[in-house]
Amino acid sequence: MENEKYLDAIFHPKTLAVVGAPQERPLGWPGIFGCIRDYGYPGRLYPINPRVTHVEGLKAYPDLVSVPEPIDLVIISVPAPAVPAALMDCIASGNRNVHIFTSGFNETGEEVGLELHRQIKEIALAGDLRVIGPNCMGVYVPKERLTTWVKPSGKDGPVAFISQSGGHAQDFTGFTSRLGIFFSKVVSYGNALTLDSTDFLEYLADDPDTKIIAMYLEGVKDGRKLLEVVSRINRTKPVIILKAGLTEAGTRAVASHTGSMAGGEHIWDAFFRMSGSVRAYSLEDMAHVTLTFRHLGTTEGTRIAVMGHGGGIAVSAADACGNAGLTMPPFRNETQAELRSFIPSSGNMIRNPVDAIPIFIDTANIQRMLDLASAEPDIDMLMIALSLDWLFDVDDGVHIERIAEYLAGHAREFVHNKPLVVTWRTYRNDPRIPEVGLKIERLLLEAGIPVYRGFEPATSALARWAGYHRFIRERSQH
């Protein structure tokens, strides 16, 4: 397909041109050109600026026509009124892959912007341009050292992100990097003048570097096509979607932001039901769901065992599971009897959830508990819930790290191949405790164990992960 060829050039450009590369860096922000330089793009980079001879040591060209070779991706960063001429220059020079960074078009809702929008649309269609944007951050591909924003992660990974918002593209990739999630390809596409979410989706379907696709959508031009494409891709690569603008105020904000029509809540309910794609409710939530898919394989059910300490907290965990749609079957009597052999009855709960401080004092007991809980035939997944405040007092956090090291290593031999996740919580007003939390979070994430702060992010992500696998299983049986 033709899309694939030019999107390949856009995501793996050998040559880049920045129209409007300034001689000096603007205060407080390195500019598009500066960001590309700082990230170490290894291809041939052409600054386009008729008023200067050089930009940051590179020869500047007055226009694209003067550049001695074809450009895989032209990035336009001039004021909105100058964009039509820049697009004409693209056509004249035969460079048809374009990212328009500039904003000030139909999203303003004002006459000047709407007229400029009509102009660039006409030019783009007449010249058969492939336009990302306008009003967006464009492309981030860590493997190619390609970015247009400040200090993104240098690591790459199996997740792709298609985002209508440039801010969200930066925020989501930044936030997930804390969780050890890295990206194959990210594209922020703003007002979607010609290229829309479905074009990127189709490309990513066949991209060997992409295993999971996250999306932030404001509006969609062709809903039927989106449903068809998402339904198809979602069978092999989970598609996780945050759909914005489903409230009255959100609809108006979406129109102001990317000039998009948001669509109604009932349409999107049907979309998720029919496509089987995974619904996210905020950037943070999408990060937790992505983390779950990133590390866990598949599951047959929704039955969870929760093991922690603190009675009120065990109740919270049970309610969080129930609210999310996970079930928490009580352990069989013989399992309860075995747990009772090393967990005293006073102050402890053993039916599932397990609430038992003594277990966490000795890793040998954690092992026995994991072994027993995961051997239960009615249990599909395991959660260890660490209340850091209580464990911190043992020896100022050393023991917490010991538990995390154990869970990241040896313990995994005793889970009968069932998925294991960890949650941690701290409530005390002591800054040393969250520091320990961050430390064990890194340790567990590096070992491929999903970690969440608090129950709700964990249980709601696990429920959607299990729901995805049920959908895929049921579809494959028909």
Place this chain on the structure above:
Amino acid sequence: MENEKYLDAIFHPKTLAVVGAPQERPLGWPGIFGCIRDYGYPGRLYPINPRVTHVEGLKAYPDLVSVPEPIDLVIISVPAPAVPAALMDCIASGNRNVHIFTSGFNETGEEVGLELHRQIKEIALAGDLRVIGPNCMGVYVPKERLTTWVKPSGKDGPVAFISQSGGHAQDFTGFTSRLGIFFSKVVSYGNALTLDSTDFLEYLADDPDTKIIAMYLEGVKDGRKLLEVVSRINRTKPVIILKAGLTEAGTRAVASHTGSMAGGEHIWDAFFRMSGSVRAYSLEDMAHVTLTFRHLGTTEGTRIAVMGHGGGIAVSAADACGNAGLTMPPFRNETQAELRSFIPSSGNMIRNPVDAIPIFIDTANIQRMLDLASAEPDIDMLMIALSLDWLFDVDDGVHIERIAEYLAGHAREFVHNKPLVVTWRTYRNDPRIPEVGLKIERLLLEAGIPVYRGFEPATSALARWAGYHRFIRERSQH
């Protein structure tokens, strides 16, 4: 009422006895007696222990009968099988106010515990004892330097917390102290042998130090009475309730935790609708709701203006408001025109939500924006949404602090007496940015401005705060 007299003694004890005070502190936890000593209780404290002469320098008594004066609150911390005898000692010595810390009773669901429960119930009723517990942490009153747990805050404030869980009592007070919320009285009452939530509520209704009441409930003995008492108190002191155990797994966990019957979801829906009390969904959520009530006065409506920067973020804010039940009316045309005079159209939104980086570069512009937004007749409350990542790049956070100082001080003259809240978010993987966030959080909280991390906690708390005031207004009109 009789309750009031003895609860006054329990919350303001001149004399305390700890039955089972050990000669040595157990490893890793100072014990009940150690916690009381460490917190600096100024009254007369009697260790009861027949096997030693002294505990931590204080003369030990073999039993309560030997103590030379009446005891306002007896705290029992002996193994469960020894609790019946300790209660008999209370009766023999004429000391009827008792907190049983010990667990291992009906919450175990096992025969030994159930039998012990029957025994202590019989003794307590026969001796007309006022029992807090068993299986709980008891009383925390900062003003009286009274606690049974490790390192609680030394500050006192206008919030009371009635919690069936001792862990939650510690966690909630610890977590809220980060938000500058402090307590008049906290009681954790576990299995509620004789004293139940309604007894504490009735006492707090007349407590001049208490203005807001938070509750964590697992089970309730007399639902009709709770409805009556909460409905009455809630008219003058907002009652914020986290009800646990409303899922199948939660119901079972509640039985294991405090031996309580949780009740059904539909009953509790009706309870909240009829009483007008404020429903919370987790400890963290209850903290955010309490914070909102703590600092904001009353409101006539639910119409909010949101001012921030970042288009995708503005859309998120709008959706969060819509989902919570707040409305976000667009500003009038003349107000939009005035905003447009200092906010350029390219890349910015001015209709409400406002998305405009330029505003946040100069506090004079923040002032103009606040003045215009709060003068809108259709706006009831104001939210400033700070995206720290973007502002951090201006000068490594100095400017963010300048904005916070401005909001905490001078800016408040320009809000036309409308409530102002602040949210902040950071997504970048840079530990310096959350540090700035914590700094401005403290600064704003000290100035009495509620601060939230992210939109959802803010919008959902504001919606419930507004809902409470609507309920009160409508009731007072009938």
